[in-house]
Amino acid sequence: GENVEQHPSTLSVQEGDSAVIKCTYSDSASNYFPWYKQELGKGPQLIIDIRSNVGEKKDQRIAVTLNKTAKHFSLHITETQPEDSAVYFCAPLSGNTPLVFGKGTRLSVIA
Amino acid sequence: KAGVTQTPRYLIKTRGQQVTLSCSPISGHRSVSWYQQTPGQGLQFLFEYFSETQRNKGNFPGRFSGRQFSNSRSEMNVSTLELGDSALYLCASSLDRGTMRGYTFGSGTRLTVV
Numbered sequence: 001g002e003n004v005e006q007h008p009s010t011l012s013v014q015e016g017d018s019a020v021i022k023c024t025y026s027d028s029a030s031n032y033f034p035w036y037k038q039e040l041g042k043g044p045q046l047i048i049d050i051r052s053n054v055g056e057k058k059d060q061r062i063a064v065t066l067n068k069t070a071k072h073f074s075l076h077i078t079e080t081q082p083e084d085s086a087v088y089f090c091a092p093l094s095g096n097t098p099l100v101f102g103k104g105t106r107l108s109v110i111a
Numbered sequence: 112k113a114g115v116t117q118t119p120r121y122l123i124k125t126r127g128q129q130v131t132l133s134c135s136p137i138s139g140h141r142s143v144s145w146y147q148q149t150p151g152q153g154l155q156f157l158f159e160y161f162s163e164t165q166r167n168k169g170n171f172p173g174r175f176s177g178r179q180f181s182n183s184r185s186e187m188n189v190s191t192l193e194l195g196d197s198a199l200y201l202c203a204s205s206l207d208r209g210t211m212r213g214y215t216f217g218s219g220t221r222l223t224v225v
Contacts, residue, residue, distance in 0.1 A: 034213055043115075043201050043216030044154070089154065098144060098167050099203075099214065101154035 002027040006090055006102030013080050014110050021105045023090030024072045032093040033066055033073045038104075039086045047088075048075070080109045113138065115204050115217035123223045129190040132220045136183050136204030142166075143185040144214065145177060148199040157200075160185055161207065192224045 003026040013019050023033075031052040036044035050057045050064045050073065057064050061080075066073040073092070077084055087106050091099040116135040124130050136143050145157040156169040160179035177187040183204075189196055199221050203214035 036216075041218065043203075043218050045216065046213040049213055096166075098156045098159055098169070100156070101146075103153045 002030065002092060002094060002097065002100040004090065004092060004100050004102045006105050008105060009103065010106045010108070012108045012110060015080060015082060017080055019075075019077045019080055019084070019107055019109075021075045021088055021090075021107070022072055023074065023092070023102055025090075025092040026071065027092070027094045027097075028071065030071075030092040030094040033064065034091055034093070034099075035062075035064060035075045036089045036091060036101075037086045038089065044089055044101075077107075080107075082109050082111050085109045115202055115215050117200075117202050117217035117220050119220060120218065121221045121223075123225060124192050125225055126192055126194060128192050129188060130192060130222060131186055131188045132200055132202075132222070134185045134187075134202030134204075134217060136185070136202075137215055140204035140206055140215070141183055142205045142207050143179055143183065144203045144205075145185070145187050146201045146203065147171075148201055148219070149197075154201070157187065189222075194224050197222060197224045 005024045034049035037047045038044040048064050061078050063076040087104045089104050090102045118133045142161045144159040146154045148154050159167040163179045174190045179185045199219045201219045203216045205214045
């Protein structure tokens with residue numbers, strides 16, 4: 001089955017700085033790479049995703065980059081704001097298998 | 112457009128009891144998945160249903176079971192509750208797993224076993 005690792009597990013940045021979270025996976029058949037954000041008291045919410053035929057995708061201040069050869073993908077948040085503070089999960093998907101989530105990265109943006 | 116609705120939001124049960132949790136997916140979504148979230152283990156997959164059929168099951172004991180109704184609403188049941196079952200139980204719906212459109216999660220049911 002898929003083995004997913006996220007790094008770092010915790011990340012503190014000053015407001016306005018950038019944050020990068022990396023996700024490493026083991027299943028070379030993975031072809032869909034989403035990132036979820038979970039705020040306190042809520043379920044995870046999809047914030048950005050990328051498919052295997054694309055190397056990078058950007059949506060305003062967030063972006064995801066994919067390196068299929070090395071089997072990792074990263075979440076980039078620029079100009080961080082206090083409301084970006086949350087737990088972020090990667091969950092690479094392979095065909096008809098269920099989502100396998102990383103352990104999560106707790107991001108704290110310090111004002 | 113209504114999101115994924117999970118009821119109840121909070122639940123306290125005693126060891127040995129059983130519990131039933133409910134999930135109403137987004138209208139039109141036919142796939143419903145359940146996850147258990149704990150601080151130590153993170154998000155762990157329980158099972159997935161599509162058109163009333165279980166398509167996949169995670170590595171949980173038989174005390175954990177689920178079902179899906181013809182209107183796509185789903186329930187999960189945990190029998191003979193143990194302290195370790197205390198967790199946030201999350202339900203996610205999607206049009207179908209194969210669409211890769213992303214899963215929409217509910218806010219979860221916080222189960223506490225005492």
